[in-house]
Amino acid sequence: MTAEQSDSPVAAFWRFETDDERRLVRDVLYRRFPRLTSLLVDTFTTVSTYDIAHPGNLNGDNDVIAEILVLLADVNGNLDRVPTGRLNDVLGEGMARSLGHSPDPRVVQEATRLVGTGSATINWEALAWAATDFGGGTRPEDLRPLSPPFWALLNTLEQHAALNAVVNRAFPRTTSILLECLEQADPLDIVYPDQTPEYPDVVREALVLLSDVYADLSRVTPERLEHVLDEALARCFGEPPEEHRVPHAVNLITEHVTLRSR
Incomplete structure (x- = not known):
């Protein structure tokens, strides 16, 4: 958990x-x-005595669903790729992060059972590509990125501003390091002088891919970081990076993290 964000055992x-x-x-x-x-809303409405799952509740008690969605960012919500043990862990972690304390294990187990039962009736692989067009439709297969982007429907200035405000406030150090090092390493050879940054979308994807460790770069191995950057680039640009440039970005990030920890 990052020092810049954490102020409790469960944040x-x-x-x-x-x-x-x-x-x-x-x-x-x-x-x-x-x-x-919808599946999570129905599940938590059934099993929980807390008002944590109603989408219309803006009091913050129901942020468990947003926490769970980001914890499943690596599979883009495709529950076919989530074994039962991990699903139980994700649901429990999402509830703990939202409530600020560990939930009743029996509630987590029952939620896992209900989600698993509901999941078996859904074609998750098809849904993974159901919302990948920034205009709200479905891209033709030959125009899809290498992986579905998590932030596929971030398509208004208001949405961009809101998300940037949240992540920049919660993860200022991580966001700054990732953007600076990606711009310097320039994995896709697209950075030119006096232009706006080219990789903010990649940074946003990387942040959610590291949500399990609260985007704390000091808790990420170089091997995992390289995988995360490869995945984030694939989701955003749909083409492979220049050879050796992602490892270069990883080295730059590692140097930043080491220097800032001294």
Whole structure:
């Protein structure tokens, strides 16, 4: 857990300062993963005595769904790729992060059972590509990126501003390091002088891919970091990076993290 974000043994990945921030980010997440969101809402409404799962509740008690969605960022909500043991861990972690304390294990187990039962009736592989067009439709197969982007439906200035405000406030150090090192290493050879940064979308994808460790770069091995950057680049650009440039970015990031920890 990052020093810049954590102030309790169980912290939330998402920390919203206003209801507008919460609404905008949640709207993007819920539109991106509608079937998974619906399944989680039904599950928590059934098993929980807490009001933590109603999408219309803007009081913060229901942020468990946003926490769970980001914990499944590596599989983009594709529950076919999540074994039962991991699903139980993710649901429990999401509830703990949202509530600020460990949930009743029996509630987590029952939630896992209900989600597993509901999941068996859904074609998750098809849904993974159901919302990958920034205009809200489905891209033709030959135009799809190498992997579905987590932030596929982040398509208005208001949504961008809300998400940037949340992640920059929660992870300023990680965001700064990733952007600086990616711009310097330039994995796709697209950076030119006096232009706006080319890799902020990649940084946003990398942050959610590292949500299990609260985007704490000091807790990420170079091997995993290289995999995360490869995946984030594939999701955003749909083409492989220049040879050796991602390892170069990893080295730059590692040097930054080492220097800042002294």
